[in-house]
Amino acid sequence: MEQFVNTVESQVIPLSAIDMLPGIFNTSFVNFYQNHSAADDFMPSELLKTAFYLALQQFPILAGHLEQTGDGRFSMVVDKDNLNMPEYLESTSDIHYNDIKSAGFDKSAWPTGVATVGQIMTPNAKGVIKTASVHIVRLKGNSGLILFLNIIHCVVDGFAYFVFLNHWAAVCKAMRNGAVEVPRPLVEFTFDRSIIEQNLPTERKQLDATTKSIFEQPSPLSRWLAWVSPETRGRILSLFAKSETHVFHITDSTLETLHSSVHEFVPE
Numbered sequence: 001m002e003q004f005v006n007t008v009e010s011q012v013i014p015l016s017a018i019d020m021l022p023g024i025f026n027t028s029f030v031n032f033y034q035n036h037s038a039a040d041d042f043m044p045s046e047l048l049k050t051a052f053y054l055a056l057q058q059f060p061i062l063a064g065h066l067e068q069t070g071d072g073r074f075s076m077v078v079d080k081d082n083l084n085m086p087e088y089l090e091s092t093s094d095i096h097y098n099d100i101k102s103a104g105f106d107k108s109a110w111p112t113g114v115a116t117v118g119q120i121m122t123p124n125a126k127g128v129i130k131t132a133s134v135h136i137v138r139l140k141g142n143s144g145l146i147l148f149l150n151i152i153h154c155v156v157d158g159f160a161y162f163v164f165l166n167h168w169a170a171v172c173k174a175m176r177n178g179a180v181e182v183p184r185p186l187v188e189f190t191f192d193r194s195i196i197e198q199n200l201p202t203e204r205k206q207l208d209a210t211t212k213s214i215f216e217q218p219s220p221l222s223r224w225l226a227w228v229s230p231e232t233r234g235r236i237l238s239l240f241a242k243s244e245t246h247v248f249h250i251t252d253s254t255l256e257t258l259h260s261s262v263h264e265f266v267p268e
Contacts, residue, residue, distance in 0.1 A: 072226025
């Protein structure tokens, strides 16, 4: 962790209106890993944690505070002297990986408390909205591991979420193979939202009537929600915004088949 903290530079990253459209939600995924070879050193705790903070060096925005102005505009404030460090937890369970697998990875078979946050972006017990949260659950008999990662939606979309997760995995792999230096990503990451606006096409599709009215018609409730703090907004919406969650188990082989089928259409 200290190595990450020493690399941070203070910065303010304005968020766009597009960021805030789904801004009340969290982006969470649950990953399951089986210890096929019954290795004693399966995904060691210290390796995972060290690699996480090394990967974080490329994503300092995940240690920022979400702040807003009175008109509802938001920024991520990364203050090297007051970092909003991600929540990183690890626990153990008396449930075996095979029990979860035989249940088709149905949520009812999971250990209690895998997800440490809900669907709505809300503050924790200390009144702080954590930009990122990690919970690693080690399963019975070292049979496997569950990795829960949440990042608030206004900071990353689904694509960027997996860019970070894959970078964390790449750092883990490099360290496991004895690499002296942390591998750098193949691309340079930027968190400047204005780049998207600068590259939008000049031709725009007309909004449908319903969507247009949502954006144009003033709403006292919307103005009030834009005025209150994100912490208060989260608490209120978590009480009234009822929704269902669904779990879809996607195997590695299925993802590989999908990857192969679309690869031929990807330009060089």
